[in-house]
Amino acid sequence: MSGPDTALPDTALVVDLWRGDAGGGGLVRYRVPVDPGQTILDVLTWVQRHAEPGLAYRFACRVGMCGSCAVMVNGVPRWACRTRAIPVARQGRLEIRPLRHFPVIRDLVVDFEAFFARWRRALGRFAPASPPPDALAVIAPDASDRQLVDAAIECIGCGICLAACDSVGANPDYLGPAALNRAWAAVNDRRDDTMGHLRAAARDGGVHACHAQGSCRRFCPVGRDPAGAIVGLKRRLLVAALKGRL
Amino acid sequence: MTEFRLFLIQRITAGLLLVMGVAHLAILLAATQAPLSAAAILARTHANPFWPAFYAVFAMTAATHAALGLRVIAREWLGWRGTAWGIGLWAVLVTLGLRAAWIIA
Numbered sequence: 001m002s003g004p005d006t007a008l009p010d011t012a013l014v015v016d017l018w019r020g021d022a023g024g025g026g027l028v029r030y031r032v033p034v035d036p037g038q039t040i041l042d043v044l045t046w047v048q049r050h051a052e053p054g055l056a057y058r059f060a061c062r063v064g065m066c067g068s069c070a071v072m073v074n075g076v077p078r079w080a081c082r083t084r085a086i087p088v089a090r091q092g093r094l095e096i097r098p099l100r101h102f103p104v105i106r107d108l109v110v111d112f113e114a115f116f117a118r119w120r121r122a123l124g125r126f127a128p129a130s131p132p133p134d135a136l137a138v139i140a141p142d143a144s145d146r147q148l149v150d151a152a153i154e155c156i157g158c159g160i161c162l163a164a165c166d167s168v169g170a171n172p173d174y175l176g177p178a179a180l181n182r183a184w185a186a187v188n189d190r191r192d193d194t195m196g197h198l199r200a201a202a203r204d205g206g207v208h209a210c211h212a213q214g215s216c217r218r219f220c221p222v223g224r225d226p227a228g229a230i231v232g233l234k235r236r237l238l239v240a241a242l243k244g245r246l
Numbered sequence: 247m248t249e250f251r252l253f254l255i256q257r258i259t260a261g262l263l264l265v266m267g268v269a270h271l272a273i274l275l276a277a278t279q280a281p282l283s284a285a286a287i288l289a290r291t292h293a294n295p296f297w298p299a300f301y302a303v304f305a306m307t308a309a310t311h312a313a314l315g316l317r318v319i320a321r322e323w324l325g326w327r328g329t330a331w332g333i334g335l336w337a338v339l340v341t342l343g344l345r346a347a348w349i350i351a
Contacts, residue, residue: 170322208253241254 013089015043017055018097021106027095028052040073040080043094044108056107064221067156070163071108072097077163079221099163115159115178122175123200124182129193137191145188152185152229154222161216161226173205177216177226180207184229187236198233198240207233252314259311266304291350298351305343313339 011034016027030047038046041059048055059069062081069080073088074095085094102110119125139146161177162168168176183197201207207230216226240246277287291297313336320326 167322202250204249206250208250237250238254238257241250246250 011092013043013085014093015047016093016095017044017047017052017108019052019055019107020104022104025104025107027097034086036086038085040071040078040083040085040088040094040096041069043085044071044080044096056105056109058109065156067158070099070158070160070221072099072163077160077219079158079160082221099159101162101165101168102159110159112159115157115162115176118162118175118179119182121200121203121205122179122183123197124179124186126186126189126191127193127196128191133191139190145190148188148232149185151225152181152188155181155224156222158221160219160221161224164215164219166213166215167209167211171205171209174209175201175205175207177210177230180210180233181216181224181226181229184232187233195240195245198237199246201233202237202241202246207237252317256311256314259307259314262307263304263311266300266307269300270304288350295351298347301350302344302347305347306340309336309339309343 012031013034015030015032017030019025019028030051032043032046035042041062044055044057044059048057057069057071057080059081060066061068064079064082067079070077071080072078072095073080073083074090074093076088077099078088088094096108098104098108098110102112102115105111155178157178159178161181165174165177168174180201183201186192187194187197210227210230212227212231214227217224217228220226237246282290313332316335317329317332320332
């Protein structure tokens with residue numbers, strides 16, 4: 001392409017992008033001009049605008065809220081929009097691949113269906129006790145159970161924890177960190193029935209499939225602690241099992 | 247749920263192994279510091295049924311913990327999803343452990 005912004009400066013990032021689809025693919029090399037402060041999303045956008053219009057990648061908000069732009073960058077799952085390219089490049093090189101443990105649709109776009117199916121299997125939603133109480137629950141912001149809920153909510157559903165989790169890779173039945181983190185938030189909601197989440201977490205592929213490596217916590221871009229949530233679920237399950245409630 | 251129960255058994259046996267393993271090391275150190283000959287050690291284990299009972303439980307706990315752990319490793323690394331070989335491994339380990347406990351009884 002021609003145009004003033006397509007000329008490569010003296011320094012350029014060497015970007016190997018995975019291109020392909022569910023049938024297979026491979027890395028294709030592009031040279032992307034260095035722009036101080038550019039993000040991985042900026043790199044992808046540059047490639048699409050100037051080198052490969054057919055490149056498929058996903059983004060929406062560009063400010064770290066929507067959780068749609070996660071990709072593997074040099075082997076690490078990261079949100080593209082909030083990751084600066086230069087600090088994560090290795091000797092000026094970036095290798096960008098679709099998220100691990102997700103089926104590829106095309107290029108960097110992956111299928112999230114199985115991710116959200118895990119949330120459903122983990123009962124990763126509010127499941128109120130029935131019948132509902134007559135009065136509305138009053139939950140103080142500094143109540144200990146509310147603090148546990150606070151620590152677990154506001155996951156942006158980016159899939160980075162699932163991509164980072166080696167237990168998911170070893171055991172595809174495993175519910176994974178995001179779904180169990182959501183279940184943990186519900187378990188600590190005093191309006192919730194609780195037992196449904198615990199039973200779901202005790203099924204085959206539940207919390208016991210976690211090997212506590214902690215990659216989910218390490219790579220979560222919004223500072224959630226799914227590993228801690230899973231430990232909490234294990235403790236509650238142990239107590240429930242000892243009381244014969246499972 | 248089966249998997250979760252097996253997970254709980256593995257955790258419980260891990261706790262037991264921690265206590266019994268430390269006790270076993272202490273016994274080893276005491277026996278070698280004394281020092282006791284093999285014949286003297288066997289004379290003591292023959293005289294007191296506590297020792298074969300302790301080591302029978304210790305061996306079964308270790309066999310159960312090891313079989314469950316190897317089963318998970320085999321499932322995740324080798325894709326062995328079956329249960330027969332795990333039960334077989336557990337039976338072999340328990341037999342070896344109980345045989346050892348029987349010999350010192």
